[in-house]
Amino acid sequence: MLHAIIMAGGTGTRFWPASTATRPKQLLNLVGNESMIRQTVDRLGTLIPAEQTLIVTNRRLLLSIQEQLPELPAASLVGEPCKRDTAPCIGLAALLVSKNDPDATMAVMPADHVIRSTDRFQSALKQAARLVEDAPDRIVTFGIRPTYPAEIFGYIQRGSRIETHDGEAPTFVVKQFREKPDAATATQYVAEGDYYWNSGIFIWKAKTILDALAKRQPEMLEHLEKIGAAWGTDQQGAVLEKEFTAIKGISIDYAVMEHAKNVAVIEAPYDWDDLGGWKxxxxxxxxxxxxxxxxxxxxxxxxxxxxxxxxxxxxxxxxxxxxxxxxxxxxxxxxxxxxxxxxxxxxxxxxxxxxxxxxx
Structure with a gap:
């Protein structure tokens, strides 16, 4: 089954003073009449139902998120005791969805992006999920065709084209990921024409990400597995506090993506903006x-x-x-x-x- 993992633990510092510790960016109505996290969940529509949606956030935000997303069951909300970047967040989510669905496919996305055209977004998710089913060890991401030489985004260089079904978006082998560039390098990327902005949205099997963490971050995974074993018991809170706090934070890009071999990038068929700041x-x-x-x-x-x-x-x-x-x-x-x-x-x-x- 396809599960949505929504990362909602950021603080949105660049949107101060509207974004604060208790009401960060993802809980604000910055564009449109609904909050960013409300828009993110609504965008999934009926493609991914509430019981297959997991929100991972800071535990101090749990009540506020419950108020904004009352249709989600309590089991769909995970509150981290501290900030440890995206790899532990995603690894814990992979363990939790695997408990009930060992063959789970995960669509991992931030809670604070602006994506326009729900239909095209859902079609892209379906395409990505199919690519993962065709090759279960494959990782799929979405690349945004750059409209200017942005220094605030990471970049993805595409390689050879992957055959797709009629009507599906162009898809390529990922040649390499690039960190946020300086102005001259960003200009070069745009001019070369084979680079995308990295949207930070990934689709993969839960097993794929857990295997990658076992190879690259075994100590982290050991802590996460202890949390997973205690999940749903009366020891859940205490074990989560102890083991998650002991993890050394690292992003999923450094922990997994820069080492991954079988990665595909779909040229996003929807309009996207990461809403990085007031401008x-x-x-x-x-x-x-x-x-x-x-x-x-x-x-x-x-x-x-x-x-x-x-x-x-x-x-x-x-x-x-x-x-x-x-x-x-x-x-x-x-x-x-x-x-x-x-x-x-x-x-x-x-x-x-x-x-x-x-x-x-």
Whole structure:
């Protein structure tokens, strides 16, 4: 069976002050009328039912996620006691789905991406699942055709073409994965034409990922197996706390993907955006005739190229501003040069250093 594993443990630091520890990016309505995680689950439709959907998140977010996704059974929510990156998250999910479905196929995806065209997304998942069934040791990912030389995404270089069925998206052997490049390298990738952005969505057999962890991360897998053995018993919470905390965090890219041999990339037939920061709203929400992107109640005079996001009926007035970023929430307001967006992480670090946790 096809199972959805939704990774929802991120903090969304670049979306501060809207994104906080208790209400991170994936729980916010940033694009559209629903939260990012609500949109992610809805996108699966009837292709993957609730009982085959697993949300892995930080345990402090469990109640908030339950409130947003009331149709999911309690067993579909896993709360990590601490952050240990994506490999332990995915490895634990693989063990849990394997308990009831040893031949499980996993569709692993982040909770905070914008994907448009549910039908095309579901068709792509079906295609990926078929490719895995045809070759059970195969890993399938989705590549996004780049529209500009982005430095914030990893890249996938495609190799030879894989034969597909009529109507299916172009599919290729993965030649190599590349880390986030500098500007010159990103420009080269786009010019060469055989590179995709790495969407971070993977489809594989649970057994495939567990075998890879056994080979590459045996110590991690040992901790995860102890958690799996205790799952559903009265020792579940204590064992999860002890064993998960003992794991050394590592991403699935470093733990598995850079060593994987049989990997295919499907050229994504849907529109995709990872919503990496506030400037993403310009692409997804759009701009007015002065180049402003507005979410909320705003009055702008002589304001150009500015992003404004407010909440509720709070009025934000701007006068004589250019190329700015303004985000107002109930307890904090950010005013910045739009080009300094990456430095929001430094703001968060400074707040942590000062002990102003009420703003985080």
């Amino acid at each position: 993403s709203l310009e692409r997804l929400v759009g701009e007015d005739r002065d180049g402003n992107t507005i979410v909320g109640k705003h009055l702008g005079l002589n304001t150009k190229g500015t992003i404004v996001r407010g909440e509720g009926d709070h009025l934000i007035v701007t006068l004589g501003l250019k190329n700015c970023l303004i985000v107002h929430t109930e307890n904090a307001t950010l005013v910045a040069n739009k080009d300094d967006e990456e430095s929001i992480r430094e703001v968060v670090k400074e707040l942590e250093k000062r002990g102003w946790k009420e703003y985080l």
